[in-house]
Amino acid sequence: MKGLMSSAFVILLVSGLLMFANYQLEHKAGRAGKDTITVYNWGEYIDPDLLKQFEEKEGIKVIYETFDSNEGMMGKIEQGGTAYDVTVPSEYAVQMMEEKNLLLPLDFSKIPNVQHIDPYFMNLPFDPNNHYSIPYFWGTVGIAYNASLLEGQTFESWESLWDASLRQKLILVDSAREVMGVSLNSLGYSLNSTSLQELKEATDKLETMGPNVKAVIGDEVTQLMINNEASVALTWSGQAADMISENDDINYIVPNEGSNLWFDNIVIPKTSTNVEGAYKFINFMLDPEVAAQNAEYVGYSTPNTAALSFMDDEITGDERFYPDEEARKNLEVYENLGLETLGVYNELFLKFKMGLR
Amino acid sequence: MRSKNPLRFIYATPYAVWLVLFVLAPIAVIVYYSFFDLSGHLTLANYRNFFSSIYFKLTISSFWYAFLITFFALLISYPTAYFLTKTRHKQLWLLLIIIPSWINLLLKTYAFIGLMGVYGPINAFLEAVGIGSQQILFTDFSFVFVSVYIFIPFMILPIFNALDKINPTLLDASKDLGANAWVTFKRVIWPMTTDGVKSGIQVVFIPALSLFMITRLIAGNKVITLGTAIEQQFLVTQNWGMGSTIAVFLIIFMFLIMILTSGKKGGIIK
Numbered sequence: 322m323k324g325l326m327s328s329a330f331v332i333l334l335v336s337g338l339l340m341f342a343n344y345q346l347e348h349k350a351g352r353a354g355k356d357t358i359t360v361y362n363w364g365e366y367i368d369p370d371l372l373k374q375f376e377e378k379e380g381i382k383v384i385y386e387t388f389d390s391n392e393g394m395m396g397k398i399e400q401g402g403t404a405y406d407v408t409v410p411s412e413y414a415v416q417m418m419e420e421k422n423l424l425l426p427l428d429f430s431k432i433p434n435v436q437h438i439d440p441y442f443m444n445l446p447f448d449p450n451n452h453y454s455i456p457y458f459w460g461t462v463g464i465a466y467n468a469s470l471l472e473g474q475t476f477e478s479w480e481s482l483w484d485a486s487l488r489q490k491l492i493l494v495d496s497a498r499e500v501m502g503v504s505l506n507s508l509g510y511s512l513n514s515t516s517l518q519e520l521k522e523a524t525d526k527l528e529t530m531g532p533n534v535k536a537v538i539g540d541e542v543t544q545l546m547i548n549n550e551a552s553v554a555l556t557w558s559g560q561a562a563d564m565i566s567e568n569d570d571i572n573y574i575v576p577n578e579g580s581n582l583w584f585d586n587i588v589i590p591k592t593s594t595n596v597e598g599a600y601k602f603i604n605f606m607l608d609p610e611v612a613a614q615n616a617e618y619v620g621y622s623t624p625n626t627a628a629l630s631f632m633d634d635e636i637t638g639d640e641r642f643y644p645d646e647e648a649r650k651n652l653e654v655y656e657n658l659g660l661e662t663l664g665v666y667n668e669l670f671l672k673f674k675m676g677l678r
Numbered sequence: 679m680r681s682k683n684p685l686r687f688i689y690a691t692p693y694a695v696w697l698v699l700f701v702l703a704p705i706a707v708i709v710y711y712s713f714f715d716l717s718g719h720l721t722l723a724n725y726r727n728f729f730s731s732i733y734f735k736l737t738i739s740s741f742w743y744a745f746l747i748t749f750f751a752l753l754i755s756y757p758t759a760y761f762l763t764k765t766r767h768k769q770l771w772l773l774l775i776i777i778p779s780w781i782n783l784l785l786k787t788y789a790f791i792g793l794m795g796v797y798g799p800i801n802a803f804l805e806a807v808g809i810g811s812q813q814i815l816f817t818d819f820s821f822v823f824v825s826v827y828i829f830i831p832f833m834i835l836p837i838f839n840a841l842d843k844i845n846p847t848l849l850d851a852s853k854d855l856g857a858n859a860w861v862t863f864k865r866v867i868w869p870m871t872t873d874g875v876k877s878g879i880q881v882v883f884i885p886a887l888s889l890f891m892i893t894r895l896i897a898g899n900k901v902i903t904l905g906t907a908i909e910q911q912f913l914v915t916q917n918w919g920m921g922s923t924i925a926v927f928l929i930i931f932m933f934l935i936m937i938l939t940s941g942k943k944g945g946i947i948k
Binding site for chain 2: 390392393489492495497534535536537538539541545548549550660661663664667668671672674675677678
């Protein structure tokens with residue numbers, strides 16, 4: 322009994338000391354203080370060198386944290402107890418956060434660099450007049466393929482994904498709206514369809530794609546494509562850019578029927594404790610040279626027109642990642658369909674996955 | 679009430695607090711949430727939904743895969759545990775089997791992506807022996823294989839303990855009384871290890887029902903378990919009510935399995 326008591330005492334003492342040390346460390350770092358800001362961004366979505374540049378320029382320390390889904394990020398902000406000053410939701414998530422009153426309206430007089438953003442990407446339906454958000458990166462959904470492992474297919478049409486020559490070759494992304502979107506697009510329906518009839522038709526068609534599907538996975542697809550383990554993948558443009566930079570045989574195409582055009586946007590959430598610092602950070606990131614460096618590092622497309630002139634022509638002239646306005650006409654931005662319809666999409670997608678062999 | 683020592687209650691306090699805070703309260707919260715729909719209305723619709731074809735099918739397939747995983751884990755673990763008790767440095771050999779279970783599950787899973795890949799060592803071997811390279815990753819075979827690998831240490835441990843406790847004189851007695859090896863196993867060894875086997879089944883079958891990262895990384899979502907469905911409901915669909923309902927059923931299934939596998943102690947006398 323004595324031994325038990327003393328070991329319990331030791332454990333308590335050690336835990337207490339560790340807690341104290343941790344508290345001290347965090348306070349030294351000045352969590353949520355006046356001269357720090359907390360940035361909450363997607364993984365691999367900023368050039369870390371720019372954070373250092375910002376810290377030196379403004380004398381504000383940046384605490385940088387990452388998330389891997391809009392839903393996870395929103396959950397953390399909604400539950401409170403955090404002090405995020407800047408975060409980067411996708412377009413439909415901006416809408417959801419606005420509905421839940423999680424965002425602060427932006428004061429453009431504090432962000433003069435917003436003038437560099439292409440007007441084409443401003444004032445979009447998910448945030449009229451950019452009341453709460455400024456686009457950070459944009460891109461498309463399309464098909465990445467490795468020509469050296471295929472027999473000359475070029476994927477100008479979504480229909481080609483149903484071709485019998487792709488048996489057990491296709492990798493899909495584990496996301497309901499993207500995969501349902503392929504089927505909806507190929508049938509000529511809207512990506513934002515809420516008609517049960519259309520969704521039913523899309524699911525039936527999707528199920529006939531089953532024999533071609535090799536796997537339904539997440540970010541692991543990048544490595545599989547680079548290593549020649551997979552030949553065709555439904556993916557986002559930036560992910561395709563990562564694959565292409567590592568493996569020359571890979572190409573990316575957005576099929577003619579149209580696809581999804583998406584935006585990730587900078588916002589200031591309600592949890593911000595250093596709003597002034599957040600504005601300074603946003604303005605810094607929109608500086609043309611900074612945005613150019615960031616875009617070259619991250620690989621997604623920047624909406625910053627002035628930044629394009631600082632970038633390699635080889636990147637900005639690449640129609641696959643910077644499609645011109647004509648090519649963008651076929652692209653559709655996701656709308657927030659509401660949780661009810663989102664549930665329907667996910668249930669149909671689950672049914673599709675369960676039918677895979 | 680054997681003793682009136684008031685200290686007894688004090689000693690029980692940490693356990694009681696733990697039980698209430700981390701077992702009973704979360705279960706109560708899950709049950710509570712399962713009665714609400716998306717817009718926060720009290721409803722039984724989630725339960726009705728569960729019995730719709732899709733979730734029912736999901737449950738059946740989860741049970742089938744959990745059964746396969748448990749079956750193969752047992753098939754491999756029992757002879758292994760038996761062999762271990764016969765070796766000279768049995769604690770060392772046991773340790774070598776236990777050590778991999780200390781490594782993070784996700785890391786081991788990622789390792790298998792490389793091992794089973796088209797250009798991985800397994801396919802290189804198949805190529806070398808003339809079978810030719812196969813699609814191993816993203817099949818139900820790879821899913822069962824990796825899961826069995828991960829659960830084997832948990833199955834071996836209780837069986838090893840049960841086997842190790844058997845008094846060797848009992849086996850001698852059995853032989854002296856004219857029983858051959860098979861009869862000794864059937865009438866002496868097996869009945870004395872059923873408790874170990876049962877707890878092995880418990881620690882494998884129940885987690886196997888709700889495996890979820892392996893279903894994506896190794897099976898490419900071609901196998902879907904109840905765990906995947908719960909994760910989706912909470913993180914993607916944000917339908918906490920439906921996610922909780924599936925979790926409630928998972929808890930019920932777990933209790934049923936506990937009851938089925940606990941049974942009476944013993945069984946030595948037939």
